[in-house]
Amino acid sequence: MQKIPLSLAKSGMKLAKPVTKANGMPIIAAGVELSDALIARLEGLGIDKISVVGEAVSASQNPSERSARLDRLFRRLEDDEYMRTVKAHLREYFTIKAAADAAVSAGAEAKG
Amino acid sequence: MPACLFSRQQRAMLLSPDPELAALFRSLWDPTEVEWTVMAEGRRAMEAIFNEPPDLLVVDNRLADIPSAEVAAIVKSENVYRQLPVILCLDAVDLERDWDWSEIEADDFLARPFSAREARERVQLTLCRASRGMDANPLTKLPGNTSIIGRIQDLIDRQDDFALAYCDLDYFKSFNDKYGFSRGDEVLMMTARVIVNTIRGFQGVKSFVGHVGGDDFVFIVPADVAEEACRRVVAAFDDIVPHFYDEDDREKGCIVSTDRQGEVRTFPLMALSIAVVFNTGGRLKHYGEASAIAMGLKKKAKENPKSSYVLDRRSE
Amino acid sequence: MEEDLKTSAKGQILSIRDLPTLPKVLDEVTRLVQDPNTSIEAIAKVISRDQVLSAKVLKMVNSPVYGFPGRIGSVQHALVLLGFNVIRGVIISTSVFDIMSSTMEGLWEHSVGCALATGLVARQAGLKDPEEYSVCGLLHDLGKVVAAVQLPELHRAVGEAVRERDLRWFEAEKAVLGFGHDRINAWLAQHWRLPPTLKEAMSAHHFPERAQLYPQHAAAVHLGDFIVRVFEYGNGGDDQAAPLAPQALKALKLTLADLDAVLDGFAENLSEVSGVNFAPEVPEKST
DSSP states (O other), X not given: OEEEEGGGOOTXXXXXXXXXXXXXXXXXXXXXXXXHHHHHHHHHTTOXXXXXXXXXXXXXXXXXXXXXXXXXXXXXXXXXXHHHHHHHHHHHHHHHHHHHHHHHHHHHHHHO | OOGGGTSXXXXXXXXXXXXXXXXXXXXXXXXXXXXXXXXXXXXXXHHHHHHSOOSEEEEETTOSSSOHHHHHHHHHTSXXXXXXXXXXXXXXXXXXXXXXXXXXXXXXXXXXXXXXXXXXXXXXXXXXXXXXXXXXXXXXXXXXXXXXXXXXXXXXHTTOOEEEEEEEEETHHHHHHHHOHHHHHHHHHHHHHHHHHHHHTSTTOOOEEEEEETTEEEEEEEGGGHHHHHHHHHXXXXXXXXXXXXXXXXXXXXXXXXXXXSOEEEEEOOEEEEEEEEXXXXXXXXXXXXXXXXXXXXXXXXXXXXXXXXXXXXXX | OHHHHHHHHHHHHHTOOOOOBOHHHHHHHHHHHHSTTOOHHHHHHHHTTOHHHHHHHXXXXXXXXXXXXXXXXXXXXXXXXXXXXXXXXHHHTOOBOSSOOHHHHHHHHHHHHHHHHHHHHHHHTTOSOHHHHHHHHHTTTHHHHHHHHHOHHHHHHHHHHHHHHTOOHHXXXXXXXXXXXXXXXXXXXXXXXXXXXXXXXXXXXXXGGGOSSOHHXXXXXXXXXXXXXXXXXXXXXXXXXXXXXXXXXXXXTOOHHHHHHHHHHHHHHHHHHHSSOBOOOOOOSOO
């Protein structure tokens, strides 16, 4: 399940949670499949974020992926001492991020 | 008659020995629209032209005493008469040679045999073009005072509900003093675009933007959008004008200069002051009333060093 | 021989008339401008994600015809000054690439990613008007697009050199052309009278230490480019990290550790600019 800005909604996506008005009153039920018309209606209602079914974490944003790619990215800069420092710093950054993400997912699963 | 010529009778002068030509021109308009004076000799006409310049001069190349090109040259060589539009009437044989239009500053020509329809439309076009060109502000090309006054009076006469906004720039002089007139001109061009585009952004609404001169602009919008129009114009101007200053002045938010007495003076960034006069329920009778009310409001707007607008809240 | 190529290439670059963009971008903007109720802000938002449309409006508003060349460096301001009519004219006369390659799309993503990263760097460095820096990031590879359109053979040769010799795009340009897209950027920025900050950022982003007038702008773009490549977002022509000039961090008074906040911001905000990627959110405490 992902919360996304309405601007990224596309027809075919399914609502993971109901869309509600500011006061909590549900307008559209969970499970409803989005259509262009429905998205337009949500725009008109001033809704800006919705929760949709699906898990697509882009490779760009996945820290484990990022960490694994560093060697390839820096392959021609191995002789440069400064760039080695930079690469090490980035590796540490992404490793910590990956670990933090894993902890959060584990926590969510436990609750879910 | 095109709207630009609507306001008053046009006085036209024809210099031609050809009675048929005179009859043709006279037949094309009602005398109340265009009043024709015809003279058969060129030289004698010059004094009449100088004393009471007509709105339009048509010169037949068949004049016996002076070539039409020379008449045009005499008229155009004087700055006080340059604005007078000149149309030449030529014969087919005249066009067998090249004419040096950069030397002969005529505004248009007609060639025999004349088509009545064409003669009429071309003359009207020349008159309209002349009134456009004469009145446009040389920098921004926006309509100038004559058009502005004409438009205001027109709306007053028709008892339209409208708002008349007078804008000018505070601290424009200090900007010019520091950065020079060329950069000052840039700011005026920018201001013109900001006002024009903001006003035009109101869909389906009749509007008008004029440039009186210097840093004085005028815009006319329906009364109900006046406040929003001011708000948007001011917001856009304030957002963009800092970029016309050098970085250090932009950072400080002001210009610091020393005057001749050695006094240090600070001037804030330029700001827009707008005074808005409303004509609702036909309360205004004459454009002069509008500008008088605006001057009073403008003082109030200028009390605020930042961009501001003051709306005439008087009730009818 | 090299000088001849540079001169003739410059002539061809500057004679560009028709700069095309991606179909999906053009579709979206066209749709927007057809609705008379669309706000300038909404149009600016979409145009700011496209290097070609942004370049076109900045070029037009900085033309002497408008009366204030070299003053306008913000897409939003450009649109306010051009007005709806002119904007619509620019949009409808913009074409799309005949042969849509994934490389071109990759370049678009790379540029918009660089815009995002550069803006975040500027914010982290406490610079005023981070938006001004974003535009510099957006346009940093415009020279590559213009080269692709105006010098297609040479562009292909550069791509081959990248593949065959495992070069970075910039290195391959130097090898094949004798000059890089930073030089092309300089030509374009000069010819189009773009503001000096934009010009310096576009032409000095590979060697920010050489920037004389606006070192911070050049440094911010340099870092932005580095960051977007670390995330491999889009495609700048090769799959290598850009060498990072330590002077860039110095010019902005940033350390490597300061960059972490920028990296965080980049990952979080990617979904806003990508249009196809989702951002995972921290799962909610209650269902």
